[in-house]
Amino acid sequence: MGLAHMKVSSSGQLLVSLALGSCVAVALYDNQKSIGALAHILLPESPTAKPENAVKYANTAIPYMIKKMVRLGARRGRIVAKIVGGAFMFIGSENSRVGQRNVSVVKDVLFKERIKIVSEDTGGDYARSVFFDTKNGKIVVKSYAKGQKEI
């Protein structure tokens, strides 16, 4: 799955997002229906209300993901979230800390949408790849810095 892309699955697919740096992967899941969605979000907030690509920004991506899941039969009240990424990649710059802002806006939007974050692996200074098993909602996070872990 590419940068600023989103995938939703109700057929137990493995959704993969490789090499997240300051980007955040948001995984939403309805456990009873085994419906999952994964988005690779680049920036915190869209400069316009209706951006060309809703998935690029945290504030527009999450409502869009929920809509797609509900259309496939997910129940809004059952959807939970896992979030990964938002690292600080470049050492020695007058950095704008995009990763940190990505994570904080993702959390804000999820709170407003009343979606609970059940687990997360965010921050740090290293890249991560995300493997989201929509059969059971499990996520494996891989990185050079920390190896492999399940969240």
Place this chain on the structure above:
Amino acid sequence: MAKRNSLKELQKDVLKEIGTIGAGHAATALSQFVDRKILITVPEANLVPLKKLTEVMGGAEIPVVAVFNKVLGEIPGGILFLVPSKSGLKMVDLLEGKNFGTTKIIGELERELLRQVGNILAASYLNALAKFINIVLIPSVPSFAMDMAGAIFSSSLAELGFQAEKALIVETEIIEKASRIKAVIFFIAEPKSWEMIFKKIGVN
């Protein structure tokens, strides 16, 4: 159709020419830096869609060493210097005049060395471009990262925050005696900046 192709070829030639000029300056600077004769060639320069960037490095998860400079001035953008981590080790060997395979890890000192070199190459290229089209471009403080290529690209784009479609790729070869190391310089700018660059050069 043929006309469009020839225009693209012409633009490619100019980009390569600018790359070669920048490489010449970088080689002089680098030779002074290590006090030995170092050559830098530019086998290829091209504008590539952002989607293809990770392919150039061999995949999203390939570990790379990166130096990133934000670019300020008439063409806001970012310039990235990238080498695969394995080549990063070789580059340290080359710069320190050691046999390939001597350096095993990239620690604090090696990072600083690579940051310097990446910065010299990026700044030289930027300077060549600025002179060629007679504008002012100022690189900011270089920052360093060592991780997956895909994460470096996307995080650079996020740092810049603007809509980019393409990046200029300048493939370089750093040569000392019989040793060669490939490194890549990426220059990311807005679509309107590319139009402006080609217009100034007269190949639009």
